[in-house]
Amino acid sequence: MHVDTNTRLILYAKDEFGGGHSKTAEGVIRFGPSTVVAVVDRQHAGKTAGEVVGVGDNIPIVGTVEEAVKLGADAMLLGCAFVGGRMPKIWREDILIALNNGVDVINGLHDFLVDDEEFVATAKKNGRKLIDLRKPSDKMPIASGKAAHVDAFTVLTVGSDCSVGKMTAAIELDRLASKRGYKSGFAATGQTGIMIAGKGIAIDRIIGDFMAGAIEELVVESAPGLDMLFIEGQGSVYHPGYSGVTISLIHGSAPEAMVLCHKATIKSIGNEGDFPIPTLSELVKSYELIASFIRKAKVVGICINTYGLPEDEARAVVDEAAKSTGLPATDPVRFGVEKLLDALEAMRKTTRKEAAGSTK
């Protein structure tokens, strides 16, 4: 899936901006190359994005799509992710308004715009595009483990749960690696990542048999010419619904190293109590064991999302994570990823030296 990242965007986050479901909208504001002209959310109309979510500065929040389209947008992104990813019926009207006002619609949900006759007809009438970020290609590859053989140093982010910062960690590492002069890349595997990178594969929308194969192709196609490739992880092997997606990502991407991500304020999967999240050390052990089924890979560092905690508590949580695991730990947004990238660079140097030595 490719999208044009040179776009003037409306972020549609009706009644959800700043809530648990608006991570796509926030991710695009934080990292996206696109210009965001407005957020649509009647709850916060009149405020700015900066006021509500702490990023996006003066991006205005408006109450209706009609107001947003007047600000000169090219496309409207449906910026909320519901559990299961299905499209709420109340969005229909707003999507039609956007199309009728000359704006493309970009959708990250499991329900596709292109499968809806009314959307298709309305887009056609107005000469607009419907872009379904999760629409998979028709290819049906079975993974064979070949991603283990790319030259680039491959790093996958893994996590304790969904929505703990796996995409953010991968992007921050990619950006710092580029700053340090590496040829670095970010391989997007979810709708937000695809919006930011302009390409990628929504792994969770792929048929089970072909998930690992699709990721393998993404890595094999992305890696050539790169020194480092940071792969966006999804879900958690401890998640009752999404563990299959997670393990397919681990085995399909067959990374050389992993970075474990966790959110400080959650104690159980979805913070709902049924499935407690194990200790960071147990998570490290489980991920390393599961990765080893296809390729041995070490967890090299820990990223803790400390959003919502005061600075001193955040620092204490990060320090405790480093102490309990013996690995470098950070909050990538608050404290940067310098030490984490140091550790990854060191590992890359060692493995490259070993590989060179072994061919002598």
Add this chain to the structure above:
Amino acid sequence: MHVDTNTRLILYAKDEFGGGHSKTAEGVIRFGPSTVVAVVDRQHAGKTAGEVVGVGDNIPIVGTVEEAVKLGADAMLLGCAFVGGRMPKIWREDILIALNNGVDVINGLHDFLVDDEEFVATAKKNGRKLIDLRKPSDKMPIASGKAAHVDAFTVLTVGSDCSVGKMTAAIELDRLASKRGYKSGFAATGQTGIMIAGKGIAIDRIIGDFMAGAIEELVVESAPGLDMLFIEGQGSVYHPGYSGVTISLIHGSAPEAMVLCHKATIKSIGNEGDFPIPTLSELVKSYELIASFIRKAKVVGICINTYGLPEDEARAVVDEAAKSTGLPATDPVRFGVEKLLDALEAMRKTTRKEAAGSTK
């Protein structure tokens, strides 16, 4: 997916009968309630199924679909599973011949008959049915772990690789449990199992996010009124392409116990050398760890498919498996599953007693 199991079947296994890809055909002959009137395979035309695969006694093998339809069939099953499950183009002609001769066509591959205009038109013209076993329902459930709470004793078969006997083990256990007077059920998760049971879900055809949820629904719908439910496993957590399907089955079905299946003659995944199969004890440990992420479940016994080995070697392999793991081991086809079911019954009794005790 439901199919009529009271059917007179042609098994279409062109150039493949008895080879590595005809396991659906052989499974249906071995376990199916349907009557098989003929196998189509020009390589073995003139012989009987019994002569070629050791089951099916005098079922004739014919060279063409034209000959087979004359034997009075209701439906033709496409009985081979290719890697990736796509339909070979050379089958097209034979499918049209079947439809034009008044025979339904049943298909277990990823490519659906109902997506093909010519098949649909030909079936309609002849008043025939096209049945795609892998066609998923439109439901998109996310698993929540609720299969852990059914009253039936749930047993999942897991394996070292694909095609090692997970379906066979589950069916043999189900049949023996019924003989011993239990209300027992078999939950089918692949196309062969669905043909045999008459219903089930082809888990590998489901979109990643919903795989575990679909299995959870299958278990929750199958379990009421049963003492024991045997769930057909798929793939292996050590398979580079299919591990996502396997873990989704483990976490979606959240079984109380597992049975580990292995084939004596394979040393690596697909016997291709790249991914060595670990020891049985390591497999037990890995499966128990991964299951524990959602629900603790013990591997209670080992099933070894010793096909191709002489009797004394087969016995030695099974004995060695029991010794190395400390668990009851058998080849379910050669030596039956009595001891294995004894162990499962004992476990069921213990857990039921503990549960009764804990509510006092």
